[in-house]
Amino acid sequence: MRFRLTDDQRALRVGVREALARQFDGRALRAAVEEADGGGAAGEGTGRAVGAPRLGRGLWRALGDLGFFALRVPEADGGVGLGLPEAVLVFEEAGRALLPGPLVATHLAAGAVPGAATGETVVAAVDGGLVEWLAAADVVRGDSAGAVPLRSLDPLTPLHRVPAGRPASGTDPVAVLLTAAEQLGTATRVCELAAQHARAREQFGRPIGAFQAVAHLCAGILVRAETARAAVYAAAVTADPADIAAARILADEAAVRGARDCLQVHGGMGFTWESEVHLHLKRAWVRAQRAGGVTESEEMLAAALASETA
C-alpha cells in the first residue's frame, strides 16, 4: 500500500496544468464569460435569454490532441491507455481551471462515438432531467426529445430541461467519479484563492488572515478539500461504486461549501461579477445536480451500510 501519487502521476498533473493554462487561461475564461453574458446587466431582468456560451471547437480539438478524451481508451485502439486514477487527476485540473464544455460526456463517449476521442465530435448526455451543452453538441446520448432551454445560473454551462429524462440512477459510476474529480479541482482552487486573499487584503492594519474568524474559515476549506481528495483518489483506484458514492458526497461538500466560504473571505469583492469566485460556486452547483444529486449517493451508502453488517 503506497497511497500517494507516483512520479508519473505528479508529472501528468503538472503537464495538464501547464497545458490548460496555455489553452484556457484566466483571460480566456474572462472572455468566455463576457461573450456568454452577451448584453450583460442590460439583459438581466428583461426576461430575454442571455447570450449562450459558445463551445470553442479549437479548444475541443486541442483537448483531443492532449489526450483528454482518449485518455482511458486502450493504446491498441489509438487511445492513451491510462486508467481511472490518471483520468481523475486530469478532471481535477479541468475543474480547477473552470474548463467549459461537456467534458465528462465526451470523455465517456470516446471509443463509442466516432470522433469523440479526438475532439472532432462534441458529445452531450442527458442526465436525469437536464442536458448540459445540448445546442453545441454533435451527438446527444440519451433521449433529449422536447428539450427546452433554461436560463442557466452558470454563465458557462448552457442547460436544457428534458421532460422525459431517464432516471438518473442509471448513471455510469465513472461519470459520478469524474464529476467528483472536477469538484475536487474547484475545492482546491477556492482554497488557494481564499488563502491568497486572506494574506493580501488588509483591514485594521493587518492582513485579514491574521483574524482567526477568517483563518479558520480558510482552514475549514482546506480540511474539506483534503478529506475529499483522499476519498476521490481512493475511489479512482478501487472503482468501487460505494467508494465512488462516498467520494461524490465529500467532493460536492468540499466544492460547494468551499466556494461559499471563499466568497465570504472575499467580502464585497466576492459578490461581484468581476471576481472568479462566483464562477466556481455556480459550476459546483451545476455539478452537484448531476447523477441524481447527492441524495442518490446517500441512499446508496445507507443501503451499503445494511449489507456491510449482513
Next chain:
Amino acid sequence: MDLSYTPEEEDFRARLREWLARTLPGLPPRPSPGDWPGRRAYDLGWQRRLYEAGYAGVHWDATPGVRLIFLEETEKAGAPYVGAGFVGLLHAGPTIAAEGTDAQRARWLPPILRGEEVWCQGFSEPDAGSDLAALRTRAWRDGDDYVVTGSKIWTSHAEVADWCELLVRTDPAAPKHRGITWLALPMDAPGITVRPLRTLAGPAEFAEVFLDEVRVPVANRVGDENDGWRVTLVTLSFERGTAFAGEVVACRRALAELAVEARKNGRWDDPALRRRLGRLNAEFRALWRLTQWNVSAAEASGGVPGAGGSVFKLRYSHARQELYDAAAEVLGPDCLDLDRPWTPDRLSSLAYTIAAGTSQVQHSIIAERILGLPKGR
C-alpha cells in the same frame, strides 16, 4: 497510487486473523470502567499476548500496509484497544525511538512492547492548556538529578502509570519555547501526589498530578536541555498523525451496528435519518482513506507525520461526535439511558474536540502551517 497489499502483507493478515480467532475467546472478561487496577492488568495482558505472538511492535516498525491491516483486523475481530498502553505505544514510545539515546531505547522500549509498563502524558497544566509552551512546572539541576516542582492536570491514566512523559521548564529566562525540557518521570518517585478527577462521563479518566521536589535523574532527559519543545512537536505529530487511526475502524463498526438498530426500531424508514447515516458512511470511509494517505505520506518523509495529522484529527473528532449524535436520533428517548452503550460513548465523544489540541487550535495550525496565513493570537 496503490491501495493493494503485497502477498507478504496479505499473508500477515491471514495469520493475524487466524491468531485472533484462536486468542480472543480465551481473554478474561473486560473490567468495568471504574476499575483502574483491573483495566491496567487487562490492557497490559493483551499487550503481553501481542508480544508473545510477535505483533507487539507493529505500531513502530511495520510497513504502513501491515500497520493498517493490524488496526483493521483487530478492530473487526473486536479485540481490545491499546487502552492504558496508548501513551507508551503511540506517543512516548515513538518519541523515544526517534529522539532517545541507545541506552534510553534499550531501557524504555522493551517494557512497553512486552506490556510491562504504562506511560502517561504530563504536558497540560492548570495555566497551560492550548498555550502549552506557557507551562511552569520548574526543574532545577542538582548534581545528576533534576529537582521538579509544579503541577500537571488532565493526565490520563496517571493513577496506574509507571512513567510519565513530563514537560518541565529548565530556563525561565529564555523565550517560552526555548526553556522546556522533556523528561521521563518515574511515577513512584517520592514527592508525587495523584488526585483523580471525575469526568462528565462518570469514571475518573484523568487526574491532577502534583510534583513536590521530585528528583529525576538527568539520564532520563530525552533530547537536550531546553530543546524539549522540538521533542514535544515530534510527540504531538504522532498523537495527531496516526494515534487515532484504529478508532476510525471502530467507528465504522459502530455505524454498521447503528444501522442494524435503526432497522430494528423502525427509524430506518425515515429517509432523512437514512441519508444521515449514508453520509456518515461516506465520512468514515473518507477518513480511512485519509489515514492511508497520511500514513503513506509519513513513510515517504521519514516516518514522522506532518501537519496533515491536524487535518485528520480535526475532521475525525467532529465526525465521531456526529456519529453519536446520529445514534441519539436513532435511539430516541433511549438516548437518555446510561445502560445503552451508545449513551456513555456519546458522552466520551465530547472530549475529542478538546483533547490532543482543541479544534480551534487545529484550525490555527492548519491556517498557519499549511496555508501560510499570518499568526493571529
